[in-house]
Each structure stands twice: as structure tokens, then as C-alpha cells.
Amino acid sequence: MSQTLVVSGSPHVKSEHTVRSIMWGVVIALLPVFAASALVFGVRAIMAVLVTSAACVATEYVIQRFFLRQQPTVDDGSAVVTGMLLAFNVSIAVPMWQLVVGAVVAIGVAKMAFGGIGTNPFNPALIGRAFMTVSFPVHMNTWAFPREQLVSLGVDRPTGATPLGKIADALELGEPLSAIAAELPSHTELFLGTIGGSMGEVSALAVLIGGAYMLYRRLIPLETPVVFLGTLALITGVFWLFDPESYADPLFHILAGGAMLGSWFMATDMATSPMSRNGRILFAAGCGLLTAVIRLLGGFPEGVTYAILIMNAFVPLIDNKLRPPRFGKGAVS
Amino acid sequence: MVTVKTFPMGGVHPPENKLTADSPIQALDLPDEVSILLGQHIGAPAEPVVQKGDKVKVGTLIGEGKAFISANVHSTVSGTVKRVDEALDAAGFRKPAVVIAVEGDEWEVHIDRSPDLVTEITATPEEIVDRIKTAGIVGMGGAAFPTNVKYMVPEGKQVDTLVINGVECEPYLTADHRLMLEHTDEILVGIEVLRKALRVDRAVIGIELNKPDAIEAMTQSAARFPNIEVYGLKVQYPQGAEKQLIKAILDREVPGGKLPLDVGCVVNNVGTALAAYHDIQKNRPLIDRVVTVTGTSLPNRGNFLIRVGTPFARAIEAAGGMADDVAKVIAGGPMMGKAVPDLNVPVTKGTSGILLLTKAEAEQRETVPCIRCSKCVEVCPVGLEPYLLEKLARVEYWEQSDEHDVLDCIECGSCTYICPSNRPLLDYIKLSKVKVHEMRRASAS
Amino acid sequence: MNELLIYSALSLGGVAAGFAVVLYVISQRFKVEEDPRIDEVTQMLPGINCGACGFAGCSGLAEALVEAADSGDVSGLSCPPGGSETMKQIGEYFGFEMGSTHKTIAVLRCGGSCSNAPAKTQYQGPSSCAIAHSLYVGINGCPHSCLWLGDCEIACPFDAIVMNPDTGLPEVIPELCTSCGACVRACPRDLFEIRPRGKGKAERRVWINCRNTQPGGVARKNCKVACIGCGKCVRVCNDIVQAISMENNLAYIDPHKCIACGKCVPVCPTNAIMATFEPPKPKQANKETADTQA
The missing domain is CATH 3.40.50.11540 (NADH-ubiquinone oxidoreductase 51kDa subunit)
Incomplete structure (x- = not known):
């Protein structure tokens, strides 16, 4: 009878989900990709991931502590996710200082300037990447070959175009794909990731393992990656059926470039994707469509980054127009 | 089959914690005094039909529900009416009640x-x-x-x-x-x-x-x-x-x-x-009900047949008493129940459980910003958007809350339960419902 | 190279000129004629859009004022935060004589501080009086008490209300209060009242610092300084100006009748009457107050 009773509104029990458990869960899901990039690109890849993650965390801490004068919340893991994704999105050839600049832009401009976690309209890692692409085009478009100088920290290593880059070049020159078939990796190579490209985009297998983990932990909805990749496959498939000499097959498009990483880790970013299931399906379909359009018809060989960023801009509109189905609206009586 | x-x-699936599923129903000993609220139901409270000093038996009518939506209230014990006054309800407000001093256990003769x-x-x-x-x-x-x-x-x-x-x-x-x-x-x-x-x-x-x-x-x-x-x-x-x-x-x-x-x-x-x-x-009016008195801190937790009007304290005592680390006492279940501010709150016809939560169980994490995880939308059994309703309520946009069907909320609490940011979604939705009702009434008149 | 520069400058300049023409035509075509006085009157108003006047922001009031001025009668319109000063200025603008409006102030009518009405429960939830109020009776068990969560502080557009961490209660800063009424609307328990500031420079005013309508015994159980409806103040005042009335166990001082003599203050057995000045101390009453305080 003596103790003071606590009064609060219902419910009085809470699920075990926390922002922290979600964000660190994504970090765990990113570990297979991390491992794959380390295996393919060597020590430098590990360095790059550590640098971007540390830079993101430090940026967020400094902004919260000294600019906003609030209790820093960097331990929730969201900055680490952004940092890792940023590193996975760029080439191994990018110098470290550029990575730090990218991280500062990703967290400072794309996230904190909009109010911090949950309020950023665009995916911070992709903004960071887009910023680096325009600012440092040379390094950003220099793609390293895998398994060369695994232990080297330098960037002076053999480089060349990515598989998607080669196809785009061929299309521009009017060469049939059969002519460069020998230069293109097989589907198995693409799946395992023993190819050139940015650090996290190479191994579809690693992304799938991470994605399966996130599905198991219910960190991402299944519909987003499935619809994203499905739409991409559908549109590239139509082109391929009409002209297999100029266009690669849909499986190639799914496995090559950033489609896997983008659809599983970036289009599913909670803050920048729609709230309703219907909305997410439309969002993912839009991402897939734009990716295909940019890859097949646009000037860039790769379009995942811009496809997702463009669709990010539509999220408020999608949220406003596509609402979850209401119980009782499809009434029986 | x-x-x-x-x-x-x-929908969600909170831990079931049915600690008392195997405890047979046992009758709780009669208390010394019961406070029978005259408004235990939705609708107008019953009007008292007894006076101080009246002798009542188990089953004697003490309050008459005269309005269309109202209910009669009967004495749940035999004894003398001590006063027709007020007693605390589950929210701590004083509401009309009949307080009866218990003497013996004599039932109305017509009850089988x-x-x-x-x-x-x-x-x-x-x-x-x-x-x-x-x-x-x-x-x-x-x-x-x-x-x-x-x-x-x-x-x-x-x-x-x-x-x-x-x-x-x-x-x-x-x-x-x-x-x-x-x-x-x-x-x-x-x-x-x-x-x-x-x-x-x-x-x-x-x-x-x-x-x-x-x-x-x-x-x-x-x-x-x-x-x-x-x-x-x-x-x-x-x-x-x-x-x-x-x-x-x-x-x-x-x-x-x-x-x-x-x-x-x-x-x-x-x-x-x-x-x-x-x-x-x-021929037996509603005078008692089975109440699950439970909580990890109660050694004798169980299902008790309790006369309406018995104070919570009495039931908790029978189940093992208040442990030092109990922080919250809930009338009902943990999802929709009401945390009571006082242990002298009486059991009513609607009290399905008395749940004691320890400090550790009742502890709430800090509220952090919404990360738009959309789990609240996913778990809402009505298809509402709790995150949006909370936002609208915080800026007091009641018209928009109404447009987004806040009144359809069944207050099940699934959204607040699942929210990883520990946002008080349901608290704000309930407030919106009150305000929207007020707004509608104001515009109707 | 030069050619390129010239061509791009010309083409861009041409596009810009084209757009400028289009914009000009559109702005002329769809121009909305607005009475320039509305804008000027808006400039005279405080510009905080508090809504206390009953219009949507200062421009709303300005529009109403202009309309009213044209019809020849601006009485009934006022700007509570701007007060008589502002209205006088606006009156001069229109060439009207403005009646001086009473200077008023928001007054809290609750003494349920943490020491007078100690917390009986611990509230856990959003820091919002509205939510706590709809949830339960309140932290100290008094259904009419301040909830200590500061909805009024947030609502006040002038930062004239500060929550005192020592008492838990809000405090109105007289210098900043414009009696806009935001706190009156924000408080779910209707604890604020807009009252005249009172006589003289000292702003002598007296009010009942309680809203509890419960019977005295019940009210006192939760709060030391609750009005118990004993009626002593009513009896004292009846011999002077009959400003105090009693309804539902709660006294109320009519500010328009009250002469701020302060004689009711010392007779209150629970110290539920507040004054902004040192009240007179009749010998007999003084003893009684000392007793309750002891």
C-alpha cells in the first residue's frame, strides 16, 4: 500500500522492437556484403567501410552535440548503416578523403539538415554517392578489377569498366553483344561477385544472405525487393526478347550492378519508403522501371541510385494517395 | 475438428503470459465493506433506491437504471447501507456509489x-x-x-x-x-x-x-x-x-x-x-464475477470469484499481497486495461482482471523520433495510420484526424505495442477521439 | 569561343525576357484588388497571429477592422495582446475615438503545488495535460488540480508562462502576459481566467486560488489549500461589496465588484484566497491563519 503507483495509458506491455535493434539488425545483415567485398577487393575495402562508418558516426555526433545541442543518439546504429552503405556504393578506387567528404554530405546534408533520423526525404547514402559522382567523376567511375593486389592499400591497380558499362559502351558503338561476350562475366560470376564494380554491388549471393536475415527478423517488407527486381526484369526482358543482340537478358540486369544491393538495402530504407503496402509496391515498381529506363535508354550505364532517389521524392505523394485498406470499407452487408 | x-x-502477438490458466476458480472471502459504484456500465449511472441505514441482502436492488442506456445495480452482500455517497472509480474520480457494511451472507429468497x-x-x-x-x-x-x-x-x-x-x-x-x-x-x-x-x-x-x-x-x-x-x-x-x-x-x-x-x-x-x-x-442478478488476479510478483495468483464492490486491495491481498517492487496495478489486461491510481478502487461488473506489474515490467523506454518503419500501419486491425494520427494530434488538426477515420480506432493498442520508437500513439489517438467527438457535437449544435 | 559565349548569353537572356513578359502579363491579369488599408492596419497589430481576437491571424482582424470602420462602428473589435495602446493607434488611423480597454491578465486558479497537494501517483506518458486529464484524476488525486505538465507554457505565444520546477505549477509573468487567452483554451481543467489587472500601479487583485467543487473534507484530503466552501469569505465580503459568491462548495470573486480590500484573504481557513499585495491583518483572523499554517 505504501508505494506510489504508476499511471499510464494502455497498452502496458511493449514489443521487443527498438530503433536500436532494427538499425543494428541491418548492420548485421550488411556483414555478408562486407565480407564479400573484403574477399573480392581486399584490405582496402575493409578500410573504406571503417572510414565511412566512422565519418558518418562522427558527423552525426558533432552535429547533435555541438550544433543542435541535444543528447547524441549515434548509438542507435543508423549512422553506421549509412556509412556502410555509402562505402558499398562506391568504387574501391575512391581516395579516403573523398569517402569522408561523401560521409559528411550523407549525414550532414541529407540526414541531419532535414531533422535527423526518420525525417530525411532522401536516402542519405545515395545522396552521398550522387554527390561524389558529380564532384569526383574520375575516381567514382574508375572500377577496380577483383582479386588484384588484395592486400594493397593503394589505388594504383588495374581498372576497367563494369559489366554494365561495357554493355552501354557496346550499345553506343552499335556493336552486337555477341561481339563482347567474351568480356562479359557469366551469370555465376555475377551471382558470386567475382567481378568489377563498386564494393557492395558485386556479390548477389552476399546481398541475398543479408536480405534473408532481414526478412527473418522482419526488418524489411518482402514486397519492395521482389517488385523492384521483378519490374526491372520485366522491362529489360521485353527489350531482350525484341533485340537480344543489343540488350542483355533480365537475369544479367538483376545480378549486375547495384540492383541487388539497392533493392534489398536501399529501397527498403524505412524513412524514405512509403508507409502502406500498396504504396511500397508502387514505389518499388517505380524504382525498377526507372532503373531499367536509365540503364537501357539513358546515358549512364547504371541507374539504381537515381531511380531510388527520384522515387524517394514521390514518397510523400504516394503516402498521401495510397492509403492502407480500411477495415469495414469493403463491407459485406 | x-x-x-x-x-x-x-494484429500482434504479445507474450501470452497466461500464468493462471491452471488455477481453478476460487471464491474470495467477503470483505468488511463494499463500495458499489452506481455507474459501472457505459451509459447513465443508476439512481440509488436505498438510503443510509437500510438493511440489504445479496441481490437486493440498490440502484435503478432509468435511462435507455443504463443498468440496474444490486447489492452484492448482505448488511447495512453505510452511506450513499461516492467512491473512487478506476480512473481515480469520485463517482456515486453505495457503501455497504457487510453482515453475514444472507441472500434474497427468490435466488436459486x-x-x-x-x-x-x-x-x-x-x-x-x-x-x-x-x-x-x-x-x-x-x-x-x-x-x-x-x-x-x-x-x-x-x-x-x-x-x-x-x-x-x-x-x-x-x-x-x-x-x-x-x-x-x-x-x-x-x-x-x-x-x-x-x-x-x-x-x-x-x-x-x-x-x-x-x-x-x-x-x-x-x-x-x-x-x-x-x-x-x-x-x-x-x-x-x-x-x-x-x-x-x-x-x-x-x-x-x-x-x-x-x-x-x-x-x-x-x-x-x-x-x-x-x-x-x-433468478440470480449480476452480483459477482470471476477476476484473474495475476502478476509475476503474486505467489497465490489465480482466478477469483469476487463480489462486485470489493476493493482491489482485498483481492491482491488474497493473491499474495503487494510486493515492494510492484509499480503498476491494472484493471483489466495489459493491452487495454487501465492503470489505477489507488488500491481502494472497487471491482466492478467489467473488471476482468487485476494485473500487477513490477517496476521492471512497467518500465517504459524513452520516446525517440519516428523512423517511419510502418509497423504501426501494418499491425492496425482497422487499417488506420497511427503514425499520421499522432502527428495530427500533436498539432491539434482535429478535422484531418476525423478525415482519417480516427473514430474507427478500437483502441486495441497494437500500434503502441509494436512501435520501436516507443511513441505514445494510442494516447494521442484517444485524445483525438475525444476532441473529434467534441468538435462534431459543437458543429451539430 | 566568343561566339559560344554570345550565343548562350543571347539565348538565355531571351528565355529570361520571355518568362518575364509572361509573368508580368499573368500578374496583371490575375491581380487581386486589396484595400491598402488592410495592409497598413496589419502593420500596426502585434503580428503574432495569436487568434485571441477571434480572427484567423492579425490580417484577419485588420480586414474586419477596415470593414467595420467603413460601416462607422469599430466597437466590439479588439486586440487583446496589443491592448488599448494598439487600439488607440488604430482608432487614430481611422479617425475614431477608441474607448480604453481594460488591461487584463491571465490568472491561475490552483494552489495544488507539490508541497500543498503532494503527488499520490506517478504519471508515465506524454508530457501533455490534455492526455493526462483524459487518462485519470491526476497526479495528486484532485480532479480539478493543475496537472503540472505545462500545456499552458507551450500554448503561451509570449513566453509569459513558466513552469516552476519547485512547485510544479505554472507562473504568469505579468510584464509579458497580454491576456490573449491561449492558456485559457489550452488548460483542460479550465484553471486560467482572464481577470482585470487591478487597481493602481501595484495591480491589486484578489482571487480564489482553487477550482475544486468537491465537499470540503474530500477536497482537503488531496490539497492543503483547497477551497472548502466554508463561506467565511462570503460573509466578510457581504458587509463590503458582495463580490464573493458561493456555488458547488466553491467561492468565486467577481473581479468587477471586488475593490481589492483584501479583507477576505486572512479569514480563509485554508489560505485558498490569493492577493497580489499584503492583505490587512485583523487580530482575530491573524491568529487563525497562524494556526492553520502551524
């Missing part, structure tokens, strides 16, 4: 106290509805809506099915579970009584699959009643919410702002069916 059914959208099962129903439908009103029977699931009102089907509405709620989807609570095990036949006769009152040919019972023994007992006994069907339902909160239950069993959707009546149903709790049996077959 029972069919597994469930409602189609949303024998345990014999009376299966033959002689009362006519009109008599049944009338007597349900006289006996002060209200919904025993928690909302305490006067039962007789549900049975006054308006002209033009067709009812074909009586739905009996034995789901008990709230974690911790086991009162209905034990009732179905220990009073199986009485409940079934009670359902027959209600079915007769409603003049329908079909009654269905929904029970969650985490109570296989109750499903079995009910199914077996129901074999003798050709009009009663038993359905096992998936363990998913809020399976026991009226509209979700109708959808799960009958696949009918009650539109927003409408009643089960609009899809041809009436929903009653198993406890209400038992109360109807006692009333019609045994």
Missing part, C-alpha cells in the same frame, strides 16, 4: 443457489430481455455495455447469428478460460437463453487456440446443442475485438461507425452468457 480462423489484417443445471428455458423472449435489464447484466468482457440494449433490435434490422466471445486475447487474463472449463454447461444453456431472446437459429463461439482444453470441453458439450458451433481461432491480438471476431468467424465486415447489428450479429462474452443463465434460470 475445428477450423482455424482469424481476422484478415493487422443450488448447483443443479436447469436446461429447460420457460421464459419467453420478451421476458428474457426484460429480466436481463432487471438483473443489471452488462457486457462482462470489459466494456460493460448494458446487455439488454443489444437485444432491442431496431425495426428493419435483421439478426441471424449470435456470436459468443470466448477468445480472451488479452495476455495474462484467464477468467473466461476457467469459466468455459468449469461452467461449460451453464454457459451453453446461457447461450441458448440469449439465442431464444434474439430469436435466431445460429450461435457461434470463438475461442483462441491457446485454450485447447476449453475448445474441447465446449465442443463436446455443444454436441448436445445443435444450434451452437464452436470455432478455434488463431492466437492473434485483438482476436476478441467485436468487429474482428465477427470477421474471423462469419467473414462479415462491420463498416466504420456501425454496429454488429448492421451485419446481422449480436456479440456477447461467455461471462455474459453465464450471467444470463444465472439470471433467467436461477
